Amino acid sequence: MLTKKVKRRVTFLSLLLLTFVISVFFILKSLTNNILYFKSPTDIKLSKEIRKNKKIRIGGMVKKNSLSINNEEIQFIVTDFKNEVIVIYSGTVPNLFLEGKGVVAEGVLKDKNFFVADRILAKHDEQYMPPELKGILNKDAK
Template identity: 45%
Template sequence: MKTRHKRLAIIVSGVIGLTVAGLFVLNAFRSNLVFFYSPTEVLEGKVAIAAGKTIRIGGLVEQGSVKRSPDGLKVDFVVTDLNKKLPVHYEGILPDLFREGQGVVAQGRLQNGNTFTASEVLAKHDEKYMPPEAAKALKGGTFMPGNETKKP
């Protein structure tokens, strides 16, 4: 074996070894690396959440669920992952992209194990980009952009 072949073998096996090790580490940290939990994970107790701990939840804002108080910035809405629903209460300014049927990430505390009081609400958009005319044309068909059943 020539020296340069040996060096090549060392480099290739080193990169492969490090990648595999890195993936194992990331897999071990998997649950700590998520940015938010889904309503199902929270409501079915799939993740351990200490009482009063600040967490983030994410999903779609349910159609027709947004209720704004007439006197101020208070807003109530329901976040769904199309399996479980979690009511959210929030007081503050919502991002421009916040709308029914769109993705949302809320940071705050779980109250009584079934409602969520948010201190910050972020809008999460999906990967679809199209002109409004194309979106309108698609809505006439079976496909509704931003509203189909998929992982939020």
């Protein structure tokens, strides 16, 4: 049923797709560091050298009860529940920037535990629910 031409096209297509998939896989693999939108505190701890004055992004959760705000700056701790980094920032924050929620901070590392941010982005999670329900859940948790 299948003619010779059809068979040839099938082979061509599968070979083309295979080479393309493999090459894309290796490209992505080698670019992993650039694809990652932010580094976690653990990534920073594991990195051998820190380049000061180079702009990077770090991300994780804002540690509960770590947020302190005074007139000039906001200080909080970004955690991935293994390691922590202290972040200092002055400026406005998005509405969804809250304790216990995700955050991405853009700025420079001063040392492995200290980060000066010049922009704060909020990273929210994948849960959506009405406010009443959240109230009930909170009560249960207490």
